[in-house]
Amino acid sequence: MGDARRYFDLPTPFAMKRGGQLHGARLAYETWGELDAARANALLIFTGLSPSAHAASNAQDPTPGWWEEMIGPGKYVDTRRWFVICVNTLGSCKGSTGAASIDPASGQPYRLSFPELTLEDAAEAAHALVEGLGIEKLACLLGNSMGGMTALAYLSLHPDAVRAHISISTAPQAQPFAIAIRSLQREAIRLDPQWNNGDYSDERYPEAGMSIARKLGVITYRSAMEWVGRFARIRLESDQREEEPFGAEFQIESYLIGHARRFVRNFDPNSYLYLSRASDWFDVAEYGQGSVSAALARIRLERALVIGVETDILFPLSQQQEIADGLRGAGAAVEFVALDSPQGHDAFLVDIARFGAAIAQFLARL
Template sequence: MANYLKQFQLPQPFDFHRGGAINQGILAYETWGELNSDASNAILLLNGLSADSHAASHGANDTSGWWEFMIGPGKAINTDQWFVICASSLGSCKGSTGPCSQNPKTGEPYRFNFPDLCIEDIARAAVLLCQSMGISQLHSVVGPSMGGMTALAVLLNHPNYVKNLIHIASGMASPPFSTAIRSLQREAILKDVNFNQGHYSADSWPEEGMKFARKIGMLSYRSAKEWRERFPRSLKKIPNQPFGVEFPVESYLEYHANQFIHKFDPISYLYLSRAMDWFDGNSYAPKGSNPLANLELEKALVIGSETDLLFPTLLQKELHQSLTEAGCDSQLVITDSIQGHDAFLVDKDCFSQLVSNFFLKL
């Protein structure tokens, strides 16, 4: 993987949407396929909160990416035809500059001295990356979850830069339930005694806070219907301590939380989570007006899942309506996937077919 990870130097200074700036900022990114002579086959993939640039492998000896089934030769996003770009989000801990990165002024991590991060900052950094490659207009932007918000921020702030959109499991703004979930996750991290106002270390990591945050998130990523099918009503074992793990679903949450806690930086999690809650695409127009009215978008595919708790289908329906009213040829698909918000990562056949059909018709 390391051979395919590239770095893009952001302009100095890089100014943030809510104020503040950084110097020597970078985006870590990867690409698949070949950019054609007129740079007209570029697809920008914008990722979710905890995902990174490694969306797919680059060959048989490379590790699988987070969207492995979707990207590659002959797959739904066919890299024999398309040039795909995916960057780790600005603010993340996956190679791009974020609050856990070293501040060149002090030689210490930024921590809470990192500027307030907005989805608009993530979008602008990604656009600058694409422009640095000579791409004057993206053929398509694909964005699931937080990436869907980032895609909308690209459209709203660069209205002529994208021809087509695939928007998955997201919306113009976070609904109250989604914000409440992320608020609890942030609180769990902040209240961990080892968090220490951001001055934690590898030896004193806020493990409990990150574990609880991940468990809360996992409950919202999947659906009650899936839990019923995967975890029948039965005891797993007799706990070795009072109120210890005894049900299969508890064991599942514990295992996956433990797998996550050292793979993502706590402060980056806080910043990206808050950026999602701050984003409001509707604020780009007066109340009652369509914020997407001035877009020059040709086609869009908006996908939601009936079982998604974080971004319920009302949000995708409203976005589809706004796109249609703006003159975009928009298609809305609501799947019956049982995997909730994570369906785009898990329901391979369904989502591969939807994305493949969209690109075949362009």
């Protein structure tokens, strides 16, 4: 199996918003489809916190991507028409430079010496990539979850750089509930003695902290309604139960354990901390003298599609409405879609038929 991942070298030094700079940094990205002669059909995707740039299978890498059913020839995001770019966020550990990368100055991993990271830094890195690919203006910028916030940063920093925008289950600024959850996730990691102020190894790894952080996340990514339907109060068979006192007894507990196990060794704990805090820091109102609507009014788009889910407790529907109203105030033709998917925040990864239909209809009008 080949690797479809490509690398873009960021300008050196790459200055960070809150101070510090990176030398020899790079972004990992993947592409699907062909850039047309006018370089006018590019669609850039910003992901949530944990995905890689591998959003869908392609010739170089046939393994299914995290949005496999959404992207491809004849699919909702049709790669016969669009040149799709998916970027791995700066600060992540899936190929882009982050806390787990080697610092060229020391020859050792950055760990906590990595500069303070903001979603604006991630946006600027992606903008450098787009320019590096010779694209003057994106046909469409798509962001979901944390990626939707990164997209708003991109649009705020470069108000004329995009024709159309698809905003999915995101926020113009983190709400106290989301900050509280992410704060607990970070605390779980920091309180694990194996975390050791960021200086861990494969042998001494903060397994427990990462596991709790992931379980907390999964609980907020889905909805209570979905848990009732899937698990109710079903108990584990006696042979599936843990022997220790107060061990897992219900199916929902076992489900969370499985989710955490798949995630824990596949994501770098320090990178998780950096991206989590960057999400808390983001506030589009900084670009509008403290007002979200004034900030969004600066963005010059032709059209926008804003999708939210009624059962999303992390990025509630009211925040999607705020984005839609703000972009409408800027003069864009805005479509607002509120879905009643039971899957909560994660619905955009699961309820592909409904999200895909809304996205495909929007793209067809561009």
